[in-house]
Amino acid sequence: MGQIHFKAKLPVHRWLAVGALLIGLATQAFGAAPYYEGKTIEVIIPFPVAGGSDIWIRTIAPYLEKNIPGSPKFNFRNIGGGRGIPGMMEFALKAKPDGHMVLVSSATNYFPVLVGDKAAKYDFRQWKPLLVNPVGGVMYASPVSGVKRVEDLAKAKNLIYGGISAIGLDLIPLISLELLELDARGVLGFSGRGHARIAFERGETNLDYQTTPAYNATVLPLIKEGKAIPLMTFGQLDDQGNIVRDPAVPDLPTVPEVYEKLKGKKPSGKFWDTYKIFMPSGFAVQKILWIKAEAPAEALRLFYAAADRLEKDKEFLTKTDKILGGYPLLRGDRLEKTIQQAFQIDAETQRFVREWVSKKYRVKFD
Amino acid sequence: MWDAALIALERFANPLHMGMLMAGVLAGTVIGILPGLGGIACVAILLPFIYTLDVNTAMILLVGSLAVVHTSDTITSVLIGTPGSAAAAATILDGHPLAKQGQAARALSAAFLSSMIGGLIGALFLTLSLPIARPLVLLFGSPELLMLCVLGLSFAGFLTGGAPLKGGLSACLGLLLGSVGAAPADAVNRYTFDQLYLLDGIPLVGVALGIFGIAEIVDLLAKGGQIAERISLGHGWLQGIKDVMQHWGIVVRGSLIGVWAGILPGIGATAGSWMAYGHVVAMARDRESFGKGDIRGVIAPESANNSVEAGDFIPTLLFSVPGGAPAAIMLGALFFYGIQPGPRMVQENLDLIFTIIWSFAIANTIGAALCLFLSPALARLTWVPFVQLAPAIVVTIFFGAFQSSEQFGDIYAMLGLGLMGWLMKQLGWPRAPFLVGFVLTKPTEQYLWLSISRYDFEWLLRPGVIVLGLLLLASIIWSVWEKRGQKKVPAEEPAEGAAVLGKAPSILFTFSILIVSAAALYEARTFPYLGAIFPMAATIPAVFMAATQLAFDLRTSSTAPGPETRAKIRTALGHFVSLLVFLLLILFFGFGIALAFCTFVFLYGVARMRWFRALIYTGSLLAAVQLMGWLLGLHWPQGILFG
Incomplete structure (x- = not known):
């Protein structure tokens, strides 16, 4: 002024x-009043209480409160339902450029944009990422299917993968099955990954994936009992945006590595293009805390500084290890290019994905 | 195992833990009483408070509140005929008529006692099943779960009362409403009319509150006076305890049904309590008194809805798969403490599991005792002129319905279904099958989908499916056999409630149902085949039944309603209009202003309260809602003009 x-x-x-x-x-x-002194930051969570993203932000928020000068208070608003679209729209329309409203997003919010859902009228380019948390996923098979090592996948017959929805996170394992040209099909309609895992244990399916924390807690015991064979991870991104081994599960090969192992050449083709586009938003940059792009630079700086401090905070690292799933909490500005790239899709790949899920999994786009 | 149980029990000698348990019980009791707010709201509201506690204390608080929600929600169901939470809707059928007969204390004490016993049986079963729980859950594949759901749906047939045709139609409408939204596996959006709100379907809370709550409130207002005549409470509550002891078999069976409903993924408390109610009606030799205030109809669902929560813990803790929505939130809370439930939980966190079990058992007992202690006083509420209670109830219902997703759609749906529920009640259509159909649509369709896409039609040959199929067949044959023997059949609504409105509205209502079903059937032709099965299964019989019903309606002799009835109908419609006005005011001016204005006008103009008393009432209500919102971090519906 x-x-x-x-x-x-x-x-x-x-x-x-x-x-x-x-x-x-x-x-x-x-030492005058810092930007967030005595302020309340409203967090829009486009999911119901206690979903993965809800827990994620509620767990790290107390540490952010401590590490942002002026100790702002975080206030959470869950706007669930409608595939997360109402919550996203609330932020898109109501957030002022003062940085007092932030948004948590997850894969559910990116895929409608990537597959061209008309109801998803929000534009990520108008926001800036404050914090990013990657998530990993591990695929495993049942020994009953005849798969004892990952190499056996090529000749395995009648693999059945249990999933929730073809245009949710399951898209990535489903694309992996196509990429690797396996004799596999997806049975969709489970109400959660946990339900799909129960079906795996019952023997209704013989191929499954879990996110890393769930894998550690619920699948590792099965592997020890010989009831599951670990296969591969979906990988993570390095600084250049290449797909590399998952640091939380470094012993397992990534999907493209398995492709090389089975086919003896680098992956290529339509399914590989699709994989490269969808994997980052599904896993490598899955959880993002956003702020409006017009927010004062000071606000952004405070969040980034807090992330830097948390990186070295022993208490934070041990207390939140399980929630962060063995992955670091990253500064948004470092990943901004990767993130904005992750939400870009060329018209041809989009058409390919839509046709493929419509045909194979009978998804009807409006 | 048992030393872990003792270690966990010792925790309750700590005053902090005991205090947390009491806090949980109190919170759960209050939230349970508030219409529409149930287990989900309870855990969601307490969640922000646990982030400063250690994991044991936090679980004590959460479980303590969860354990009593389904004890205290009975109070609202019995006294006002409005479900305290969706799971308490089944208790209304017989509990509310008992209250109207001045037997509220009896119904309440029977309900609390059976709730408590149900909860304790659930806790015991949970403890005993820990070593064998995993094989138990893995026993049932998708096809078997599908058959269980179908078995549950067949109970809807027993709840149709004296009007099997109307009952069947009502169940079909429930199925149809349940299939609104994205079909399982996201293949197709059904009946969403491009409304984002309808994508996830209509939430159960809105449906239960509308079809039973709003309908009942308007009806009570139109009738005028108080809910029950002022008669001596007598030894009502002692009678309730005697009833429970006499029907101990129902308590045990109801609890076991509840535990199973909890253990099996996707069934939940609401379906569990309806199954328990349906089973007791199906097995009873004398069915005519159900729906008119039969104490057995209170005991069965009440013993089930508490044990469901206990059963829920098994898949939650051992598989990391929540059995119901409140359990999902608990699971989230455990993640927060870095505990990922799963098979290792029994080895690594056995004492925590026992802390949960003990909290559940102790809170159950304390909660029931608290409610029992309160019941004579609460029963007196039925003597207060209802017109004075109504504003407070309506305000909490609106508030509760809005909380589930912060969308105005929930309130529209609730009001629309309220009008439908009221019409059904006036025209003698049973509403219970509607809710059963609605509740079971999702799991039934999901398991049907999974069974077919995994096994094609081979699933029909699985031994479990055949056994359950025979059971289903036997129950149908038995019911037909029973019906032959006795002419009288149970009626949900009292006889005088049937077709109060006269011939023309009756025909019109049936005709609209025919049109809606036919339109839905026509729309279903565009769905892919798996997505179409369910809407077709609901609408094809619905069209036939509606046509038949229409023929019956046309043939009945025309009896014009008397002037008194007509005045009542006018009043009721007036109340619907004022609810709509309340909604519009909220839309424009926000919840606070609308609340203040409507409450005062209603109290002054309709309830004929003196202006300063009305003012005090309005002020306290506003303050109470304000306080609740501030204390619990809930959000008020905001208006377009004022935030």
């Missing part, structure tokens, strides 16, 4: 403005 006066008005005002500026500088120097 002071600056506008400074430029436009009479000398008297100029003096006043200079005075104001000086006072402003002085208060800044003497």
Whole structure:
């Protein structure tokens, strides 16, 4: 405000403005009120209470409160349902550029954009990522299917994968099955990954995937009992955006590695293009905390500084290890390019994906 | 195993833990009483408070509240005929008529006692099944679960009362409403009319509150006076305890049904309590008193809905798969503490499991005792002129319906279904089959889908399916056999409630159902085959039944309603209009202003309260809602003009 006066008005005002500026500088120097002092930051969660993203933000929020100068209070609003679209729209329409409203998003929110769902009228380019948390996924098979090692996949017959929905996270394992040209089909309609795993244990399906934390807690015991064979991970991204081994499960090969092992050449083709587009938003940059792009630079800086401090915070790292799933909490600005790239899809690949899921899994797009 | 149980029990000697348990019980009791707010709201509301606690204390708080929600929700169901939570809707059928007969204390004490016993049996079963729980859950594949759902749906047939045709239609409408939204596996959006709100289907809370709650409130208002005549409470509550002891078999069976409904994924508390109610009607030799205030109809669902929560813990803790929505939130809370439930939980966190079991058992007992202690006083509420209670109830219902997803769609749906529920009641259509159909649509369709896409039609030959199929067949044959023997059949609604509105509205209502079913059937032709099975299964019989019913309606002799009835109908319609006005005011001015204005106008103009008393009432209500919102971090519906 002071600056506008400074430029436009009479000398008297100029003096006043200079005075104001000086006072402003002085208060800044003497530890004046930080940007979020005594403020409440409203967090829009486009999911019901206690979903993965809800737990994620509620777990890290107390640490952010401590590490953002002025100790702002986080206030959570869950706007569930409608594939997360109402919650996203609430943020898109109601968030002011003052940085007092932030948004949590997950794969559910990206895929409608990638497959061209008309109801998803939000644009990620108008927001900036504050914090990012990758998630990993591990595929495993039942020994009953004849698969004892990952190499056996090529000749395995009648593999059955249990999933929730062809245009949700299951898209990535389903694409992997096509990419690897396996004799496999997806049975969709389970109400959660846990239900799909129970079906795996019952023997109704023989191929499954779980996110890394769930894999560690519920699948590792099965592997020890010889009831499951670990196969591969979906991989993570390195700084250049290449797909590399998952640091949380470094012993398992990635899907493209398995392709090379089975086919003896680098992956290519339509399914590989699709995989490269969908895997990052599904896993490598899955959980994102957003702020409006017009928010003051100061607000963004405070979040990034908090992320830097948390990176070295022993208590934070041990307490949140299970929630973060063995992956670091990353600064949004470092990944901004990767993230914006992850939400870009060329028209041809989009048409290919839509045709493929419509034909194979009878998905009807409106 | 048993030393872990003792370690866990010792925790309750700690005053902090005991205090947390009491806090949980109190919160659960209050939330249970508030119409529409149930287990989900309870855990969601307490969740922000646990982030500063250690895992045992947090679980004590959460489980303590969860254990009593389905004890105290009975109070609203019995006294006002409005479900305290969706799972308590089954208790209304017989509990509310008992209250109207001045036997509220008896119904309440029987309900609390059977709730408590149900909860304890659930806890015991949970403990005993820990070593064998995994094989138990893995015993049932998708086809067997499908058959169980169908068995549950068949109970809807027993709830049709004296009007099997109307009952069947009502169940079909429930199925149809349940198939609104994205079909399993997202293949197709059905009947969503491009409305984002309808994508996930209509939430159960809105349906239960509308079809039973709003309908009953308007009806009570139109009748005028109080819910029950002022008669001596007598030894009503002692009678309730005697009833439970006399029908102990129902309590045990109801609890076991509840535990199973909890263990099996996707069934949940609401379906569990309806199954328990349906089973007791199906097995009873004398059915005519059900729906008119039969104490057995209170005991069965109440013993089930608490044990469901206990059963829910088994898949939640051992498989990391929540059995119901409240369990999903608990699971989230455990993740927060870095505990990922799963097979290792029994080895690594056995004491935590026992802390949960003990909290459940102790909270159950305390909660029931608390409610029992309160019941004579609460029963007196039925003597208060209803017109004075109504604003507070309506406000909490609106507030509760809005909380489930923060969408106005929930309130529209609730009001629309309220009008439909009221019409059904006036025209003698049973509403219970509607809710049973609605509740079971999702799991039935999901398991049907999974069975067919996994096994094609081979699933029909699985031994479990054949056994359950025979059981289904036997229950149908038995019911037909029973019906032959006795002419009288149970009626949900009292006889005088049938066709109050006269001939023309009756025909019109049936005709609209015919049109809706036919339109839905026509629309279903565009769905892919698996997505179409369910809407077809609901609408094809619905069209035939509606046509037959229409023929019956046309043939009945025309009896014009008397002037008194006509005045009643006018009042009721007036109340619907004022509810709509309340909604519009909320839309424009936000919840606070609308609440203040409508409450005062209603109390002053309709309830004929003196202005300063009305003002005090309005002020306290506003303050109470404000306080609740602030304390629990709930969000008020905001208006277009004022935030």
